[in-house]
Amino acid sequence: MKNIGIIGAGRIGRVHAQSIANYVSTAKVVAIADPMLNDDTIAWAKSLGIAAVTKDYKDILNDTNIDIVLICSPTDTHSAISLEAIAAGKHVFCEKPIDHDISRINAVLDALKANPKLKYMVGFNRRFDHNFRAIRNAVEAGKIGKVELVKITSRDPEPPSAEYAARSGGIFLDMAIHDFDMVRYLSGDEVVEVYTQPAVLVDPAIGQAGDFDSAVISMKLASGALAVIDNSRRCAYGYDQRAEVFGSAGAAASANDGASTVQISNADGVMGEKPLYFFLERYMQAFATELTEFIAAVVNDTPVPVDAQAGLEAVRIGIAATVSAKEGRPVKVSEIA
Amino acid sequence: MKNIGIIGAGRIGRVHAQSIANYVSTAKVVAIADPMLNDDTIAWAKSLGIAAVTKDYKDILNDTNIDIVLICSPTDTHSAISLEAIAAGKHVFCEKPIDHDISRINAVLDALKANPKLKYMVGFNRRFDHNFRAIRNAVEAGKIGKVELVKITSRDPEPPSAEYAARSGGIFLDMAIHDFDMVRYLSGDEVVEVYTQPAVLVDPAIGQAGDFDSAVISMKLASGALAVIDNSRRCAYGYDQRAEVFGSAGAAASANDGASTVQISNADGVMGEKPLYFFLERYMQAFATELTEFIAAVVNDTPVPVDAQAGLEAVRIGIAATVSAKEGRPVKVSEIA
Amino acid sequence: MKNIGIIGAGRIGRVHAQSIANYVSTAKVVAIADPMLNDDTIAWAKSLGIAAVTKDYKDILNDTNIDIVLICSPTDTHSAISLEAIAAGKHVFCEKPIDHDISRINAVLDALKANPKLKYMVGFNRRFDHNFRAIRNAVEAGKIGKVELVKITSRDPEPPSAEYAARSGGIFLDMAIHDFDMVRYLSGDEVVEVYTQPAVLVDPAIGQAGDFDSAVISMKLASGALAVIDNSRRCAYGYDQRAEVFGSAGAAASANDGASTVQISNADGVMGEKPLYFFLERYMQAFATELTEFIAAVVNDTPVPVDAQAGLEAVRIGIAATVSAKEGRPVKVSEIA
């Protein structure tokens, strides 16, 4: 039985704690740390049987009974806590992104090289989604031949505030980063060049904050294949999350998940369900699978499904996309070091 | 080049004339007869290049230049005109049903036996629909194994008047007769027993006229397989025409045709098109294929796709269904002679 | 916190125990009884933190700390244990059916009338399925107008053994009983007459055992509406579970759930997923919702979603269907007392 400490008791930290309670029998959450600790958090932790609750995440790092740390704190703390956790000999699950700064991510990679027995996984939850996995399985099984094009549609139901956008690192590092990882995952290939066609179509305040809310991003992959992502921060019908891989022998494409398969036919037409609202609804099962597979990798000493290198590559593509948006030119990922 | 005379210049007669003009190069319509002949009909005939227009259908039967007669007159004239046309040595295409009286249909079959060179086809247009043909092709190709169940949904967009219902022969001979033929067509099997669960749910006046407007009809086929039809005279979303054949190795099922494949997603859901409105919209291409194949059978002296026997069997099942509805018991088709 | 004892540690007993552990915070399983108790069961119970394990279900009934009993034992013990549990003052969740004998079900109903504070729920899990609930919600919201027809397709992936069929009470009480309940649930109406068109198409041994493996069952409801069920014990593409309700203003219809929404297009066509394999896959979330709502009804002292009367009605319809199959005639449910 492995002992887990969770750093950050926000929404995603709680999702992971619940997933472990429900689906993982080989590990349990024994401690949770959050500087904003309040009675509600304490009651929630108690209801899940989490014994230790603290404001100071160092209590978790210092606890020699704890084997695994989940880093669910704000993005700007990920790389620093990662380094501390590795130094403390913990296996780490870190929410995406590791950092927006390549040198800091490299510092984490260096620390991991020096501690080869430690597992380190990045939280690209969409890799564990049933639909995207089914596409990846079809690609790997050769059902569509050689990959020629990866297409991803990724639209959030509602835009963030302009304040959030300003602090977020921008749409490419905050939102599209999942899609960049998905291009790598679905194709099994590396992105070599990025061109971004950005726009501010949803909220002018996001533009005034120096960010964009809409974009089409086209990419060239190492094999010569192409990829394209379309992003919007606002989608009237909910969370639109689709992918298609087109190859020499066919294509594999996913549709959205709805709350039911029911269609209502009347004089107006045939009405089906909207996509599930947002990431907690759409990816709830994916979050559970993510944690289950991470813990299994620790317990069995096998490779993690999403390693730190994947975390680095997605950020490099995100920075290349950001540069492309600002400079209006295609940018090679090799420019981003 | 075969010469065609059409008896009846109503809606379906015109559809057939247009189909021949558009798609059939081996025959042409040279005469049309309708007792209600008016200026509009004459102008229409002229626009299609139909030389002869008459009120008396006997002019067509007596015209030795005419090879083929299409009987598109009212139902109660079908069998009598069929007999006259056969006697005159014409090939015949007869709208369904041949008659509601088994003995009169048998008279037509007897006449055909005596004139084996004449082609006689019954207008079960749905056999020429792309969707139902694709199901039949899958069944014949063995893709679903041995047939175990045929399911048909057949709903009209709007009910007829109670007056029409009273004269129509009843829902089973007027409407479900197409579905009975479809059971035979899709299964390649014969119906041996029928049980009807009828209802008046749409218009009480139809019930007062002695007819029904809704029904579930279950059947046993000669092979032991089952079949079930659900009918309604009123469907809020249009003309619902679907079929499914279930077998030992799988199932083949069709959906309705819409005016486009477009789906509109908004805050309310995902909205697609209604089914095409009624038989002229849904089966327009089927009507053209029907005539094309009939003329080809005449020209090439090959069997017609829907023979008089098929016309007889559908009526026998329809009468069995009517008896079942009235007597509240399963009825063997062999009872109907 | 309510304490639960589970009688029967088979597949469904384990599913319920897991659902409670994962989703229910107001109750916990404290004891489990199974006469076939073995080391595997003991280990499983321990892994879920179930303290007491026994071979004798009376230990559970005698334990005054236990508030709620889940009856997951073989069908022929359901009514007897129900009576004992009610006598012991326990709330009861009983797997379907309560019994195949109407008088024994009535005995349970009588015991409940004498103990009005006790909750008693029957395990018609499909009422908690997201698809069927969405249909029911559409019907209740008036989106399809007045109900005119309920259609249910229910096909198992693989037939049971002939031995099982012989002991099962027959396809109508063993399998179609879920569908009878679904007709009542979706329509909000009562079945008044049943006609069964049964067949043995899958396994002759099932026929030799006196049972059927295929059927079309048509029904008349109290409002005058119609219903039809088609059943098969063997479906090559998996567990086919669909429903449609047709009404005066439209229709609501569900499709099957698949493992993903992915479609693979190649030279052969466009291939999507099969339905989820069987009831554990399709209804896993429904089982969890079922237990959650049952416990909530106990905790909050509100009506249970599926009461003993619903258990009785489904059995009455099942017996009427059985009589109809044997006697080849429509059978009124009022004949079954």
Added chain:
Amino acid sequence: MKNIGIIGAGRIGRVHAQSIANYVSTAKVVAIADPMLNDDTIAWAKSLGIAAVTKDYKDILNDTNIDIVLICSPTDTHSAISLEAIAAGKHVFCEKPIDHDISRINAVLDALKANPKLKYMVGFNRRFDHNFRAIRNAVEAGKIGKVELVKITSRDPEPPSAEYAARSGGIFLDMAIHDFDMVRYLSGDEVVEVYTQPAVLVDPAIGQAGDFDSAVISMKLASGALAVIDNSRRCAYGYDQRAEVFGSAGAAASANDGASTVQISNADGVMGEKPLYFFLERYMQAFATELTEFIAAVVNDTPVPVDAQAGLEAVRIGIAATVSAKEGRPVKVSEIA
């Protein structure tokens, strides 16, 4: 009754002649010209009742009985014959593109300005497709709010020969030109900037001939909205022709048309039809509507649905895309004069 002369008796010339025969009652084809005239062509013309057949298209231009000319000859003759036909006072339907040279298209526009009573239409047949029209109708009706993104997938079933590619003007002027027109049609907006990510993934010989066979093309529109097209010259499952318009209030998206709606479920999955094979299959009805609407515009003296300006704009975007592909940079359409 208008008289029509067709220049070019190839595949598309014949399609138009047939469409007019079947669907247009206000005009008839009276002459056809083709330098490759052979017995087969003569027989075909005769079967359609086309009286005059010639090798010299000038015979048509010189025939004062002819009101309308359809230019269905090779692309490099379009602009020259257009000028001659306008000079001869004919209304013109010209297959796309008018020319690959902007100055020659401008010469046609100038000639039309000098002859304002003549109708001139360009053959962008996809504007008459039922699916794309349904999207456009939804956009115009405001059902998706303000347009933010147009997405088009356009894949041919089989690549052309490298020889054809070398002569074709390149993939952007030969194939994507339809998609550029579609972006303008669906959005009701103008393209201002183009970035092309091209690739040779299908046939290296096409690359050696200086062309590409695959591309992702992203665009900025005048309103600030975005557009993206993905093209491939080879699609294993047939002719993939889909579009989606995403806006502030929702999205409208089309799927492909198949030969039927039938789905076959078996142990492997649920298999539906491939898209219709190629443009003659997919757009047959669109071709008929195209000619019908063109003739109606001539007869009623109303604006044509696709004017010469639309022909010019699509070519300008095509040239911009070609420049972008060669120079690896975004290109403003205003650069192309």
